[in-house]
Amino acid sequence: MKERNGITQHPAYPCWLNYKQYPKAADPCFEKYGRAVRVAEPSRVLNTAAQELCRAMESIFGLTPAVIREDDRQPYIQLCVTPGTAAAASGFCIRAVQENGQDKIVISGTDEAEVLYGVFRFLFLIGSGKTIGEIETQETTCNRLRIMEQWDNLSGEIERGYSGNSIFYEHGKITKNLERIRDYARLLSSVGINYISINNVNVFEEETKFISDVYLPEIASIASVFSDYGIRLLLSINFASPIALGGLETADPLDSGVQNWWKETADRIYAHIPDFGGFLVKADSESRPGPYTYGRDHAQGANMLADALQPHGGLVVWRCFVYNCHTDWRDRKLDRARAAYDNFVPLDGKFRDNVILQIKNGPMDFQIREPVTPLFGAMEKTNQIIEFQIAQEYTGHQIDLCFLVPLWKEALDFDTDAKGKGSFVREIVSGKLFHTQTGGVAGVSNIGDSPAWTGNPLAQANLFGFGRLARTPSLTSREIAEEWVRLTFGGEAVVVEKITDMLLRSREIYEKYTCPLGIGWFVNPGIHYGPSVDGYEYSRWGTYHYADWKGIGVDRTVATGTGYAGQYKGRNAEMYEHMETCPENLLLFFHHVPYNYVLKSGLTLLQHIYNSHFQGVEEAAELQKTWDSLRGLVDETIFEEVQRRFELQMKNAVEWRDVVNTYFFRRTGIPDEKGRHIYP
Secondary structure (H helix, E strand, C coil), X not given: CEEECCXXXXXXXXXXXXXXXXXXXXXXXXXXXXXEEEECCCCHHHHHHHHHHHHHHHHHHCCCCXXXXXXXXXXXXXXXXXXXXXXXXXXXXXXXXXXXXXXEEEEEECCHXXXXXXXXXXXXXXXXXXXXXXXXXXXXXXXXXXXXXXXXXXXXXECCCCCCCCCCEXXXXXXXCHHHHHHHHHHHHHCCCCEEECCCCCCCCCXXXXXXXXXXXXXXXXXXXXHCCCCXXXXXXXXXXXXXXXXXXXXXXXXXXXXXXXXXHHHHHHHHCCCCCEEEECCCCCCCCCHHHHCCCHHHHHXXXXXXXHHHCCEEEEECXXXXXXXXXXXXXXXXXXXXXXXXXXXXXXXXXXXXXEEECCCCCCCCCCCCCCCCCCCCCCCEEEEEECCCCCCCCCCCCCCXXXXXXXXXXXXXXXXXXXXEHHHHHCCCCCCCCCEXXXXXXXXXXXXXXXXXXXXXXXXXXXXXXXXXXXXXXXXXXHHXXXXXXXXXXXXXXXXXXXXXXXXXXXHHHCCHHHCCCCECCCCCCCECCCCCCCCCCCCCXXXXXXXXXXXXXXXXXXXXXXXXXXXXXXXXXXXXCCCHHHHHHHCCEXXXXXXXXXXXXXXXXXXXXXXXXXXXXXXXXXXXXXXXXXXXXXXXXXXXXXXXXXXXXHHHHHHHHHHHHHHHCCCCCCCCCCCC
């Protein structure tokens, strides 16, 4: 453990910014340049960038750089803003140059935040062992919005939080510990995050007051910390706030009194927080209030808020997680998967330019595997961002190792066929495909007040990977994993190779011992950890698998099912419609399949279920064994914490295997052809 400000600090606390373990590059030039940092025109974020460089130079090389404003004869690192044209993408450039006999490394950006991103990228290159000849980099961002969303409550609890309590709230009050929030801002900025919402999308009574003078002064202090790192604050709001706070009798978005109340509220917020980013809204979903209460649609609700924010440059991020959570399991034609499409496609082109629809990557709810929602590709006139869940709600609670970057890559790389071949989701959310105003990527945070931020130190890879992928979707899962390992654990080859391999295998291993072929939801209700095959089968949530003694899966075809497959464009609709052409890893999502159906592997569906669950446990044991082999090569505190979680993962994997296999054996009476033990 290390001391900081008199407080014992966990060895995993610095995450990938543990500069003291960055290697001194083989090229001594970094040390030569790092003795001075030039900022010709200081500003808030440029000052942060200079401070970060000085901090790193001291930790890596033992230097105390001078911060200068004028040219100096000695080599230095120069930070500068070089604005591009209005149409140009935001980005930064890193290069070593010699001008008029002056040696310098120039880190320039199209704005001050981009300079800060360039500084962190420069430091990542050093941490990855690059030399002076390998640092030249020019990077533009694909996505204007890169949002971190906290599901934190004022009570200090975090909805779907697996890393302790909130760093923003404690004991029903906003925290005074701004130092930890500053450390979090550093982490987020280092991977390119530029917006953050700091309260749960389910806005309860006291949190509704966050947009009032009761809490705005304290929230402004938090916003100021993030502003130092180029990150703008969003607040989740209660759509019924005019009633709850304003004493109005309605929250009807077409009511002039309601409209004026929101405009006055926006003015008040910006008086406290001049660079306030805007509102994040969950409406008409899971019993949250919204425009449907008044017979209005989501465009009317969102536009009312957008008009209030528009004079200040604010955004409305409107979630599309809207569905009927009071369904009847008896009605096989009802299909939760259809809901987002059915609710929002008729509204395409009706939203203001400063409204962005936030769409979950899949049509259901962050399962280990589900298809990309057909809403991407169906709205050509509307700003869109894709929502991922970094917190492992259905993927192991940050106990089980599950590196989610491959899942996110699959979603971003999905070809919607909206404008023919090459109509990728990543091109839609960036705004390129449909030439929309703005877009990007949002992620539900996985951090809390645990000493290692994410509970399991290995879960930091998902936080890091989300930011890197949101800014640069062209990166591969391997590139992201390997970079994180090098920055976090150092460059020793065996450590890099083994942990990278563990990360890249982990998602499929988790899938093998949990839910087969895209069906999802075999999970304990409420807590969403551990197996309960029928846990949701007769519930109101619409998450059914329809297993009987003959087969399993949901018929979502146009011909005989819910018609969901027909929401896709072109080739995708045709592919998903037919069992023979449907990707087998999504087979049970789209089709009700007999247990004796023969897969391309030559196995029956039932034998595949048996095999995959046995294999999943075996491969989870391999992960555990690999980690055990790293004792002495990684910090002992980190080693032991991860080791304890692998012990829990093994118990979880065995429980999944035994429950799922026994469930299907009891349903069918068909034994495992390999004769392995299944409980009768």
